[in-house]
Amino acid sequence: MKFISILKKKLPVIIAFLVITLCAGLIIETLIIYFHGTDGAIYSREIAKNGLGHFLPLLVLLLVLVLLAVIWHIPENNQVLKKSSKRKRIPQQAVGKKKHLSAKIYILIYLAGLILIIVGIYNGGLKDVLIKAANICTECIGLG
Amino acid sequence: MKKEKNRKLIQLYAALLYNAHLKGYIEGDIYTGDIKAICVPGLNCYSCPGAIGACPLGALQNALASSGNRAPYYVLGILLVFAVTFGRTICGWLCPAGLVQELVYKIPTPKLVKNRITHVFSYLKYIILIIFVIAIPLWYSIQKLPLPAFCKYICPAGTLGGAVQLLAHPTNADKFPMLGALFTKKWIILILLLCMSVFIYRVFCRFLCPLGAIYSLFNRFSLIGICVNQDKCTNCGQCTASCSMDTKMAGDHECIQCGKCINECNHNAITFQAGKYVIMGGEEAKENTEKIKRITKREKTIAASIMAALLCVALVFSNFLPMQKEPAVPANTSYGHEKGQQAVDFTLATVDGKSFHLKEYRGKVVVLNLWATWCTPCVNELPYFEKLHRAHPDDVVVLAIHSDLVTDDVQEYLSGYSYTFPFAVDEDGKTIASLGGSTMLPQTIILDKDGVVTYNQVGSVTYEMLETLVDAAS
Numbered sequence: 001m002k003f004i005s006i007l008k009k010k011l012p013v014i015i016a017f018l019v020i021t022l023c024a025g026l027i028i029e030t031l032i033i034y035f036h037g038t039d040g041a042i043y044s045r046e047i048a049k050n051g052l053g054h055f056l057p058l059l060v061l062l063l064v065l066v067l068l069a070v071i072w073h074i075p076e077n078n079q080v081l082k083k084s085s086k087r088k089r090i091p092q093q094a095v096g097k098k099k100h101l102s103a104k105i106y107i108l109i110y111l112a113g114l115i116l117i118i119v120g121i122y123n124g125g126l127k128d129v130l131i132k133a134a135n136i137c138t139e140c141i142g143l144g
Numbered sequence: 145m146k147k148e149k150n151r152k153l154i155q156l157y158a159a160l161l162y163n164a165h166l167k168g169y170i171e172g173d174i175y176t177g178d179i180k181a182i183c184v185p186g187l188n189c190y191s192c193p194g195a196i197g198a199c200p201l202g203a204l205q206n207a208l209a210s211s212g213n214r215a216p217y218y219v220l221g222i223l224l225v226f227a228v229t230f231g232r233t234i235c236g237w238l239c240p241a242g243l244v245q246e247l248v249y250k251i252p253t254p255k256l257v258k259n260r261i262t263h264v265f266s267y268l269k270y271i272i273l274i275i276f277v278i279a280i281p282l283w284y285s286i287q288k289l290p291l292p293a294f295c296k297y298i299c300p301a302g303t304l305g306g307a308v309q310l311l312a313h314p315t316n317a318d319k320f321p322m323l324g325a326l327f328t329k330k331w332i333i334l335i336l337l338l339c340m341s342v343f344i345y346r347v348f349c350r351f352l353c354p355l356g357a358i359y360s361l362f363n364r365f366s367l368i369g370i371c372v373n374q375d376k377c378t379n380c381g382q383c384t385a386s387c388s389m390d391t392k393m394a395g396d397h398e399c400i401q402c403g404k405c406i407n408e409c410n411h412n413a414i415t416f417q418a419g420k421y422v423i424m425g426g427e428e429a430k431e432n433t434e435k436i437k438r439i440t441k442r443e444k445t446i447a448a449s450i451m452a453a454l455l456c457v458a459l460v461f462s463n464f465l466p467m468q469k470e471p472a473v474p475a476n477t478s479y480g481h482e483k484g485q486q487a488v489d490f491t492l493a494t495v496d497g498k499s500f501h502l503k504e505y506r507g508k509v510v511v512l513n514l515w516a517t518w519c520t521p522c523v524n525e526l527p528y529f530e531k532l533h534r535a536h537p538d539d540v541v542v543l544a545i546h547s548d549l550v551t552d553d554v555q556e557y558l559s560g561y562s563y564t565f566p567f568a569v570d571e572d573g574k575t576i577a578s579l580g581g582s583t584m585l586p587q588t589i590i591l592d593k594d595g596v597v598t599y600n601q602v603g604s605v606t607y608e609m610l611e612t613l614v615d616a617a618s
Binding site: 013015016019020026030034043045048066074106113114116118120128129141142 | 174175177178180181183189190191195197198199202203206207210214215216217218219220221222224225228249251252253254255291292295296299302303306307310311314317319320321322323324325326327328329330331332335336338339342343365367518519520521547582583584585602603
């Protein structure tokens with residue numbers, strides 16, 4: 001029982017430590033794979049599987065601890081690393097007021113947006129978007 | 145709690161709507177239908193197998209990169225409409241990237257709360273917007289090199305939504321050799337951001353997201369979002385103290401309009417409104433007045449029904465309607481684009497007015513390069529093909545085939561270069577389809593002297609690789 005109460009108290013810190021270890025481990029493993037590989041043969045499905053496999057027990061442990069935290073109703077904001085600044089009284093002039101513009105201005109803005117879209121469709125902008133979106137952007141996903 | 149639960153449901157709905165192409169996860173390929181020309185409001189990489197719409201940020205960068213030829217009116221118009229209507233309500237309610245961060249933040253650990261340093265860092269996203277989304281693509285557009293700098297160097301959505309989900313599928317195992325330094329950097333950025341998201345609320349949204357930066361410029365004027373009733377507000381600061389974002393006041397440029405402050409306000413001064421209609425908060429104002437109207441239960445039911453219908457249409461449209469081109473391959477199965485198969489004969493018109501008949505080049509090694517003017521890796525490797533063409537003028541034939549998806553005048557584009565090997569445009573896409581052209585570029589196909597495919601791979605090549613492959617085909 002004492003062990004469980006200590007575990008409940010320390011659980012967020014243990015989870016934090018596991019998260020940092022897991023992420024650091026993944027980064028180090030990635031760098032090892034990268035620097036060991038040769039041009040055109042750095043990564044493969046088997047290397048990826050083996051690499052991730054090393055961290056599977058850690059990931060399972062993390063999931064178990066998170067599940068325990070959920071069962072024990074440990075809140076997500078259990079502790080703070082740095083205290084937030086004291087609640088400040090906001091000066092009157094700084095109070096946020098939604099600046100709802102007049103209806104005419106909104107209509108003008110929407111009209112401008114519609115005109116831009118229509119002109120864009122006619123000058124080929126729509127086709128540009130479709131061509132780029134309908135093909136895999138190899139740069140965007142890191143394939144070079 | 146109920147409001148937070150509703151917000152999560154809407155976030156999940158948006159994530160599913162943007163990624164309704166569930167077939168893509170099963171087949172390991174992306175959606176290529178025409179509705180992909182429509183930009184979704186949130187950050188959702190269009191290279192994700194499930195994506196049915198375009199990412200507004202990626203579209204903006206590519207539009208700016210093509211701005212040497214035409215101004216990006218279409219993307220700017222869409223962004224203007226989204227920003228004025230929703231502002232950063234998109235961040236709080238309609239962005240899958242925000243949802244992932246919030247879910248990861250739920251892992252119970254010590255947390256880093258906002259302070260002066262995080263408030264200063266929150267302006268970093270504007271610098272990223274100016275440099276990576278606007279300046280770099282514009283600069284490279286002058287050199288006719290389309291470079292979506294934010295997508296290429298920073299965006300974690302592309303790595304998580306695109307790379308990981310595509311590469312997880314067995315059919316994409318041949319894409320692994322394409323991974324190199326760029327993927328390594330992006331993978332590390334993704335892991336770091338996910339790790340930081342455990343300890344810092346919405347770290348990407350607060351410090352790095354340029355889309356949030358764009359929407360924040362319109363946050364105070366957006367039709368839908370948080371409103372503060374100045375008559376009821378006592379400036380107690382409870383709203384901003386309880387807010388996890390770097391807000392100085394409710395509804396400012398850092399506010400993602402999540403509505404959390406509505407519950408925290410002891411004076412019912414904060415409401416979530418769509419124009420004059422109150423959707424959440426302001427419990428005292430139960431009756432409709434001239435200035436404020438409440439959304440009724442019936443109206444909420446109608447809105448929910450429309451949303452459900454939209455999702456059903458998206459799921460059916462993107463998963464069950466055919467959209468892929470059929471390759472023009474004869475019934476004889478010895479013809480095809482796989483290694484060892486005989487390539488289908490084709491004739492294409494070249495940009496210099498001549499024509500290229502594949503049959504005429506039997507007895508020579510044929511190197512075919514599928515490329516496009518809008519594809520930066522393609523443009524970068526063209527000099528290698530030129531070098532190969534000059535090194536083997538008698539025994540190797542090089543042909544660059546432009547995709548049928550043409551955005552620029554190819555001939556005019558090439559007039560700025562001094563390439564001597566032939567370029568053709570596949571106007572109907574059939575030749576590319578018969579060569580096994582996929583949704584990825586560049587692609588290189590090498591045929592031996594008998595016209596049999598010896599190499600057919602997506603990915604950039606170097607001159608040394610080309611020499612090795614040509615030797616093998618000889």
